[in-house]
Amino acid sequence: MKVEPLAAAIVAEECVWSLSDAQTVLCYRRDGDGRPLLLLHSMNAAASAYEVKPFFEDMTLQVPLYAPDLPGFGRSERRDCVYSPEFYARVIIDIVKAMDLGSVDVLALSTTSEFVARAALEAPELFHSLTLVSPTGFMRRRSSRSSAAERVHGVLRLPLLGSGLFRILRTKPSIRFFLDKAFADGAPEEMVDYACASAAQPGASYAPFYFLSTQFFAPDAVGELYEPLKQPVLVLYDEDPNIGFDYLDEVALGRDNWRLHRIPSTLGLPHFEEPELTQAALVSFLEDSA
Template identity: 25%
Template sequence: MATTVDPTSASTTDPSTGIGGTVYEYLWTWKKRQLQITYEIMGEGKPILLLPALSTVSTRAEMRGIAELLAPQFQVIAVDWPGFGTSERPPFNYEPSVYYSFLADFVRDTFTEPIVVIAAGHAAGYVMHLAQHKPPMWSWVVLVAPTWRGPLPTAMGENRWFYKILKQLVCLPVLGQFLYFLNTLAPFLTSMYRRHVYSNPNAVTPSLIQQKQRISRQPGARFAPAAFVTGTLDTVKARPQFIDLFQPLPVPVLVVIGEQTPPKSRMEMEVLVSFSGVQKCRLPGSLGLHEEHPAALADAILPFLKKFLSR
């Protein structure tokens, strides 16, 4: 069972953690444990759900730019995934079933009709699995730089046994905290953002990295990111399974690809748009184009939004 409670704040939020709207807590229960999930609402009108990418520094704040551009015409709702952002981060065994259940419950409890969802990165698999629900949860889906395979499997291949051991090590009390600390040092985060997330290295400023580092070092922060990095949160294990989620398309889908996306991830996105019936759009940017280039993203999707939401 899930319930909503009164706003935790009626003022704008810290730009490093939120989108600048009114903050709410969503109380969600998983295996008899209740979690506090943070979400924000900005604007009025037809609702649009914003789902950030899963990463070590995942936060709804990365959707701030696109939220500010859409809020004058729509009501935007941005949520932090369980174990990420400012949502509660208990030492769960984080796996896909956690996120399938959370997203389904949150949508059912928050909305009364099918909605538009704009999802970044690894959120794509969860959105497309739930697109099969009847009655439908989504009226239209926008996937920004969609991925299906975690960072380590993408970089090093399908050594799942090794990644499972590594995840278990990171979850240990002392050694795990140390290993995770190394993964959140400013030089490592800077390198990650310049190589994979932003297309303009000059945009990766010390203040940006400090914001990301604060997000990554909250109590309990290592458990869910360790699952993501090692591929434990992958909704599929092979490319054909990912493409199957789009055939046939249960709802209209737009896939947005960054022109500077790293080669391996870019190839997977191009294969997806080539072998499915999705609409496609290419914009400047990389895996974090929704955060780095929100104006270009808004310009690309607003015509479609007005079309679908005017029905």
């Protein structure tokens, strides 16, 4: 069955970059004044820049906005390669270099928060501040990156089993089930439709299988990634059915560069459920850290 090309996730100017490893990345952008803000979607079976769309639609943010589809997702290249935290950290660094606008502010959703923290430690001169929305890595620490994850990934890549499982995961009922977890009143229909279209693209399973086999999570994100950060950090969060925040208060305690801000009555995507509160908190943080 012929698959229709994926439509634009955001009505905005588009640019395409070839990164250092020749991966091609599509990025949505909007002009503005001041330091640019890089907006990064999460990791899941149907992730794309659609997840940060509200930031483009609300004009509270007057700064330049950039929102790429990360490799393996959306309208960017979906090559069959090794996707890992180190890979995405390099990609994020390469994207900031491709922007060629000096240091940037970054907002990342969920698991991508770990990748951004890793990138900011590797190239601190490129990252002025970090905003983490429902970030992973604050649950009970894992002692090591388990080899079991690689075995699970190997099973997922078995032609019949893997393709069959992904066909189930990308059905509309399945995608709606997972997206609904982030919304008290259910996910917007347009968001569900776009996620379904994105997950139906050729190569759509390559990166998600690394995520589903838990290979994207650092064994000790708190000690390895978050505690060493020197940049100003804002965490936007409340309740999240998939993520715990056991160590969040502990990390922020005594660290003047960390700010925690709850967006009440939200379930992981506060910029969709409470856009005004979310953007007000973000704007205040960006102004204070300028």
